Amino acid sequence: SQELEQSPQSLIVQEGKNLTINCTSSKTLYGLYWYKQKYGEGLIFLMMLQKGGEEKSHEKITAKLDEKKQQSSLHITASQPSHAGIYLCGAANTGKLIFGQGTTLQVKP
Amino acid sequence: DTAVSQTPKYLVTQMGNDKSIKCEQNLGHDTMYWYKQDSKKFLKIMFSYNNKELIINETVPNRFSPKSPDKAHLNLHINSLELGDSAVYFCASSHFTGGIIRMNTEAFFGQGTRLTVV
Numbered sequence: 001s002q003e004l005e006q007s008p009q010s011l012i013v014q015e016g017k018n019l020t021i022n023c024t025s026s027k028t029l030y031g032l033y034w035y036k037q038k039y040g041e042g043l044i045f046l047m048m049l050q051k052g053g054e055e056k057s058h059e060k061i062t063a064k065l066d067e068k069k070q071q072s073s074l075h076i077t078a079s080q081p082s083h084a085g086i087y088l089c090g091a092a093n094t095g096k097l098i099f100g101q102g103t104t105l106q107v108k109p
Numbered sequence: 110d111t112a113v114s115q116t117p118k119y120l121v122t123q124m125g126n127d128k129s130i131k132c133e134q135n136l137g138h139d140t141m142y143w144y145k146q147d148s149k150k151f152l153k154i155m156f157s158y159n160n161k162e163l164i165i166n167e168t169v170p171n172r173f174s175p176k177s178p179d180k181a182h183l184n185l186h187i188n189s190l191e192l193g194d195s196a197v198y199f200c201a202s203s204h205f206t207g208g209i210i211r212m213n214t215e216a217f218f219g220q221g222t223r224l225t226v227v
Contacts, residue, residue, distance in 0.1 A: 033215055037150075042113075042199060043218040086150055090216075096142070096165050097203070097216050099152040 002027045002093045004100035012106045013079050021074045021103045023089035029069045031092030037102075038085045046074075079107045112136050115200050115219035122190055123227055130185045130222045132200030140164075141183035142216065143175060144199040152199070158183055159205055190226045197221045 003026045013019050023032070031050050035043040047056045049065035049072060056063050060077045076083055086102045113134045122128050134141065142165075143155040157165035161177045172188045183200060203216040 035218075040221075040223075042220040043152075043201075045215045045217065048215050088152060096154050096157050097201075098154065102150045102152070104150070 002091060002098060004089055004091055004098060006087075006089055006100035006103050008103060009101065010104040010106075012108065015080060015107050015109050016078055019076050019079055019105070021087050021089075021105075023072045023074070023100050025070050025091055027070070029065065029072070029091050032063075032065055032069075032072045033090040033092075033097065034063050034072070034074050035088045035090060035099075036085050037088060043088065076105075079105075081107045081109055083107055112217050113200055113202055113219040115198075115222050117222060118220060119223050119225075121225045121227065124190055124192060126190050127186070127188045128190060128224070129187070130198055130200075130224075132183050132185070132219060134181055134200075134202040134217070136202055136217060138202035138204050138217075139180055140203050140205045141177065141180075142201045142203075143183065143185050144201060144218075146197040146199060146221070148196070155198075156183075156185075187224075190224075192226050195224055195226045197223050 005024050007022045033048050034046040037043050047063045052067040052069045054065045062075045065072045084107045086104050088102045089100045090097045116131045140159045142157045144152050145155055146152045154167050155169045156175045158177045174186045177183045199221045200219040201216040
């Protein structure tokens with residue numbers, strides 16, 4: 001079965017700093033999804049990547065899928081307190097969406 | 110309008126009770142899911158329904174029984190609740206795009222139901 005591993009598991013950064021979260025899959029990724037979860041709330045869809053080498057951006061968040069389609073990275077530029085939360089990568093796998101264990105991000109003002 | 114709505118948001122109940130969580134989506138999606146998020150925030154799929162038919166059951170105890178009266182609704186009924194059932198349960202929906210690898214579009218999630226069994 002496919003597994004997703006995220007790193008780091010938790011991250012504390014100073015406001016204004018850049019950061020990167022990685023997601024590595026044990027199998028080829030046919031659809032990679034990034035979600036954000038704030039405490040006590042549901043998951044908010046950020047981006048979906050499908051093609052090797054694909055890169056997408058939304059505001060200050062950029063996600064990439066490597067050429068081999070087994071790894072994705074999420075990069076936040078000039079982090080703000082509003083970026084704090086849990087970031088989860090998900091992969092489409094035979095009709096279901098499986099998730100990594102999540103990366104908890106804290107941004108210190 | 111809320112795309113995926115779950116009720117209730119909080120549920121506190123005693124061991125041995127039976128409870129239900131309701132989920133409704135107004136996105137016109139054909140696939141709905143139930144996920145369980147444990148205390149370590151790990152999100153694990155429980156069930157997946159496509160056009161009211163069960164397509165995925167991830168080794169969930171028989172005490173959990175999903176019911177889909179129509180494509181827009183997927184309810185979760187839990188019998189004989191146990192302490193270990195305490196978690197946050199998320200409902201989600203997506204559109205099944207088909208293909209050999211059975212792709213789906215991105216899933217939209219409800220706000221979650223925090224179940225506490227005492």
